[in-house]
Amino acid sequence: MPRSNEVIRQWNILRELEASRRETIAGLARKTRVTTRTIRRDLIALQTAGFPIYDEVIDNRRFWKLDTKPFRDLFPGFSLPELYALYFSRALLKCLAGAPFQKDLTTAFAKFEAVLPPSMRKFFDQLPTVLQARTGRRRAGNEIDKTIAGLVTATLEQRQATMRYHSLSSRRTKNYLVEPYRLLHFQGGFYLFAYVSEYNEMRTFAVERIQHLSLLETTFEPSQELSSELFAHSLGMMQGPPQHIEVEFTAKRAPYVREVEWHTSQQVADQPDGSLRLSLEVCIDQPLRNWILSFGASARVLAPPDLAAEIAAELTRARAGYKTSSSKR
Template structure:
């Protein structure tokens, strides 16, 4: 029976990695045993990798056994600090970075990958380009509008790094109005396909979160500010979305139909699970009671029921009643 093409490509990637990881080379018998294939298959894999341009060679030991190696000097002069396998892995990660498409970082990443491609031979790239058919990534949600201009993001970075007071024109999605703000920029954060600015607003005496793609203009003062509020490294750590509010202790019961899916994921670092008598599971989280949480719970309806807090259960009940009303004839 013919071996699936995808399985062959992944096995050859494992052979390449094994050769680079070994200081003294690897025998065909050893590769055959580790990968659970015949020695004939390993010989074909080695020939395929050589044909793809990877610099493989063999040396014989005192007992006449051939040890296969990967020429470590193939990247000599590039001074990248990366091994060949690491460069190949970076090249393959292009499809994993589709999540940043449309962000201010897309152009720089495109240029970086263009430089990376030049470090690999055309035949190596041809070989590696077969792997995305095995490993795929789905991009998450991102802004539909034009990405923020590099100059605007550069100004926000300048203000954040050097504590520069800034003036910003911002369109609020909730109010539908455009307003000018004086802000003290604290942090830029990328989350859920969007770039966000956390800034102290003297007018409100509070730190607010702004979507950068809704910022139309920014100007910087020569004057600087002194941060008065500490921003945690994980700025949205209390939320399933991009909220910075305080956490609530949340308990949600899931029925046995969806319990295996709930158990299979880490939904939030604070989570804990306990089995229910009916075969379901109770998930406990310490997260913000925000739109992201309520939307996530509603996505599991009718298999989820909020046990605590009571205010969240009431919010979900209201949302379900309003949703039902949408379908009444």
């Protein structure tokens, strides 16, 4: 039996003992679908790892219990699963590597780990081999780390900032005076949501494309309240009025599309031929276009007509590019 299965089973035993307060070996064997002999080995392994498990005879029946008092004393208010969730979140927080608070997070987790017995840490460390968090893309380098640190300071202290920014859409580099409102993390990248007085509007900037940032001593008063969901009508980091979007997916792609919640507004309609129609109430922006194009010939826009024509034209250009490449060989 793979070691990962053993660790998961032992973790489930711990959770069961905490939830039920007490359990027999036969009961644990039934719930985990293994033999009583295996359960006995698991209990010994957990005791060796430092978990306070003990047995007690009640009405001529032997029960096993988990003494949660040591955990409550060390971490008041936390259950065992909550402690592990916090411990495991180290991997999830790697997406913030380089942010100004990363050092503080590292120090905090080091203190948390120091309280756990070494054998217990070893047991916890085996669980991520079963459940792993993979961070998204991130541009390496000290400059972006300094930029993020500066933006956090500007946002917290409500200080204006000047920045030199390269736009991929216009392919131009321009200087901006901005009032930073919020820093957001999305799909491995950081984005700045800031007010630009020159245009009298809020704009979104990709932090990795900020070439230079300078904080000013001038402060600002926020002129508007930001929604907790800034981009509620977008599949990405854009804003705009929602429109009714309808896309049909082939029968081959339908199972994959059906099992994912792409947006909170989505509605799914299965078709007799096995295909699927997905309806969304979102703004028409580049993230939406990229998402549709990522399915290639497996997706067809049904509404609105303008978006359908735009996607069709893009696919035609892509096809022409392949033809041109073939003719040059």
